Amino acid sequence: MPSLAVIGAGISGLICARTLQDHGLSVKVFEKSRGVGGRMSTRRTDDALHFDHGAQYFTARDALFRGYVKALQHEGVVAAWLGRIIVLQKGVTIDQNESTVRFVAVPGMNSICQHMATDLSIEYQTKVAPPRRLLGRWWLASEDGTELGAYDMVIISAPAPQTAQLLRDVPELAEQADRVEMSGCWAVMLALEESLALPFDAAFIHQSPLSWIARNNSKPNRSPEPETWILHASPEWSETNLERSAEQVAADLLEEFWRSIGTQPRAIKYITAHRWRFALPTSPLESRCLFDTGLQVGACGDWCGGPRVEGAFLSGAAVADRLLGL
Numbered sequence: 089m090p091s092l093a094v095i096g097a098g099i100s101g102l103i104c105a106r107t108l109q110d111h112g113l114s115v116k117v118f119e120k121s122r123g124v125g126g127r128m129s130t131r132r133t134d135d136a137l138h139f140d141h142g143a144q145y146f147t148a149r150d151a152l153f154r155g156y157v158k159a160l161q162h163e164g165v166v167a168a169w170l171g172r173i174i175v176l177q178k179g180v181t182i183d184q185n186e187s188t189v190r191f192v193a194v195p196g197m198n199s200i201c202q203h204m205a206t207d208l209s210i211e212y213q214t215k216v217a218p219p220r221r222l223l224g225r226w227w228l229a230s231e232d233g234t235e236l237g238a239y240d241m242v243i244i245s246a247p248a249p250q251t252a253q254l255l256r257d258v259p260e261l262a263e264q265a266d267r268v269e270m271s272g273c274w275a276v277m278l279a280l281e282e283s284l285a286l287p288f289d290a291a292f293i294h295q296s297p298l299s300w301i302a303r304n305n306s307k308p309n310r311s312p313e314p315e316t317w318i319l320h321a322s323p324e325w326s327e328t329n330l331e332r333s334a335e336q337v338a339a340d341l342l343e344e345f346w347r348s349i350g351t352q353p354r355a356i357k358y359i360t361a362h363r364w365r366f367a368l369p370t371s372p373l374e375s376r377c378l379f380d381t382g383l384q385v386g387a388c389g390d391w392c393g394g395p396r397v398e399g400a401f402l403s404g405a406a407v408a409d410r411l412l413g414l
């Protein structure tokens with residue numbers, strides 16, 4: 089039975105691993121963090137607060153992804169989010185006619201990835217070093233030098249700049265990954281002592297350091313109390329402020345939040361900020377995935393073929409098809 093190593097347990101790596109395991113391959117997934125989800129993670133605090141601090145929701149336009157989302161809806165892993173979403177500019181509502189159908193995973197954004205990961209063999213807290221090609225196989229080791237075994241095939245599903253480094257031994261593919269730029273994003277997680285009782289659940293924000301605010305517990309199956317908010321800084325503000333401390337960023341974006349919603353500061357129960365260094369690809373590749381048939385190595389992710397959750401899913405599915413020779 090051919091063996092496959094997948095680096096990264098975000099949605100693209102997991103759908104690839106899932107598909108190939110279901111086709112009888114022996115699959116091993118390596119993930120540097122403590123859980124699945126990548127940029128679809130859900131943060132749980134010591135006080136049992138939950139925040140979707142990465143992807144906020146997703147849309148499903150492609151037939152393959154639509155079918156998958158529908159099946160997940162039946163299984164109770166995905167639900168439509170009927171939040172009231174507006175567009176704000178300098179404290180004024182400039183649009184409230186938002187008709188897009190938005191989906192979220194329940195009870196947290198990482199539930200889809202947890203669902204996909206069922207019975208996959210995943211080694212967490214393992215940051216993989218660039219795989220080496222030796223005697224016709226791929227040899228993996230972690231960055232701390234632990235050997236992780238030899239595999240017939242390897243798929244890398246990390247964000248483009250990290251994938252470019254991991255593909256050091258395959259310069260033709262590394263070069264393509266290296267061409268993709270990704271913008272950063274500061275995310276603030278906020279819990280309030282009392283509800284703000286605003287007439288909307290989320291807003292795109294124009295002409296501000298913030299680009300998006302959302303009441304996390306307006307999404308289905310979230311705990312109703314305390315009121316929790318996610319604030320995302322714009323790509324421009326995030327890039328300029330990327331190296332500042334989380335405390336300074338949280339304070340600045342909180343001030344901007346009150347200004348954007350036109351409310352005096354209120355009592356805060358919890359606040360922290362998270363830096364996403366590689367949040368969104370600004371120039372995704374046209375091809376759905378990278379793959380070298382001779383070397384049996386490939387890469388996938390939202391930076392191939394189309395950004396966001398749907399693009400990442402389709403990229404992982406595409407690289408699995410390439411491995412299966414479809």
Ligand SMILES: Cc1cc2nc3c(=O)[nH]c(=O)nc-3n(C[C@H](O)[C@H](O)[C@H](O)COP(=O)(O)OP(=O)(O)OC[C@H]3O[C@@H](n4cnc5c(N)ncnc54)[C@H](O)[C@@H]3O)c2cc1C
Pocket residue numbers: 095096097098099100101118119120121124125126127128141142143144145146147214215216217245246247250254273275320364366367368388389390391395396397398400
């Ligand atoms: C703040 C923010 C907001 C967003 N909002 C939306 C939204 O509203 N709608 C939407 O559709 N999309 C949104 N996105 C984008 C969406 O989250 C991504 O497109 C999608 O989750 C990418 O999935 P992926 O599998 O390609 O990559 P990732 O989710 O990044 O997965 C890659 C995984 O690889 C792991 N990894 C990296 N290097 C190594 C290594 N050396 N060894 C082991 N593991 C490694 C990482 O830890 C990670 O888990 C948002 C993203 C961010 C950050």
